[in-house]
Amino acid sequence: MKLVRIYLLFLYALTNVVVTAQHENNTSADDALKKLMDGNNRFVEFKQNYPHQNKVRLEEIATSQKPFAIIVGCSDSRVPPEIIFDQGMGDLFIIRNAGNVVDDFAMASIEYAVEHLGVRLIVVLGHERCGAVDATIKGGELPGHLNRLTSEIEPAMLSAKRAAGDLLTNVIYSNTKRITLQINSSEELLKEFVEHKGLKVVSAYYDLDTGKVERIP
Numbered sequence: 458m459k460l461v462r463i464y465l466l467f468l469y470a471l472t473n474v475v476v477t478a479q480h481e482n483n484t485s486a487d488d489a490l491k492k493l494m495d496g497n498n499r500f501v502e503f504k505q506n507y508p509h510q511n512k513v514r515l516e517e518i519a520t521s522q523k524p525f526a527i528i529v530g531c532s533d534s535r536v537p538p539e540i541i542f543d544q545g546m547g548d549l550f551i552i553r554n555a556g557n558v559v560d561d562f563a564m565a566s567i568e569y570a571v572e573h574l575g576v577r578l579i580v581v582l583g584h585e586r587c588g589a590v591d592a593t594i595k596g597g598e599l600p601g602h603l604n605r606l607t608s609e610i611e612p613a614m615l616s617a618k619r620a621a622g623d624l625l626t627n628v629i630y631s632n633t634k635r636i637t638l639q640i641n642s643s644e645e646l647l648k649e650f651v652e653h654k655g656l657k658v659v660s661a662y663y664d665l666d667t668g669k670v671e672r673i674p
């Protein structure tokens with residue numbers, strides 16, 4: 458009887474370890490941000506390591522993934538996250554669309570990576586001369602679904618309109634910060650992780666001329 462109890466306790470412990478391991482991701486938000494910024498510095502100087510882009514990595518991540526950061530970026534072909542942060546396969550969980558906006562499906566993807574894969578850093582990445590933001594500023598009727606997209610960016614434009622300096626840059630900043638706030642306060646899952654489980658959401662800006670990524674305060 459005693460042996461059975463010990464065996465059951467052992468089984469219980471083992472199950473717990475397996476369940477914990479599945480959700481565990483060892484990279485904190487600060488470490489993840491440092492990793493990204495270090496990678497971007499290598500990219501800017503053209504001293505890339507091109508990590509995790511070989512057969513060993515392919516096999517390593519074939520049955521599970523453990524990305525260390527989520528990037529919410531623009532679809533713009535000049536801003537590919539793995540390249541500008543000098544990362545490889547299995548490193549970044551990426552959501553991209555024109556204007557880096559977040560709808561329910563994008564939010565669900567973010568939630569999956571936070572809750573299920575244990576990612577603790579989200580970077581909302583706006584970029585210089587964003588076409589989606591530019592189209593919003595120019596206004597007017599657009600074909601297809603494009604109006605739906607610009608209407609999502611419009612509130613950022615209205616709040617940035619009175620600021621001094623270049624309007625396009627200001628709206629890109631404002632849009633990026635607005636999306637960051639939207640993710641930060643998303644009920645009920647992400648807000649809980651931000652407040653109690655070490656999740657950080659930061660805004661950043663990519664410079665098309667230099668390749669540099671900088672935090673937006």
Ligand SMILES: [Zn+2]
Nearest residue numbers: 531533587588
């Ligand atoms: Zn863009």
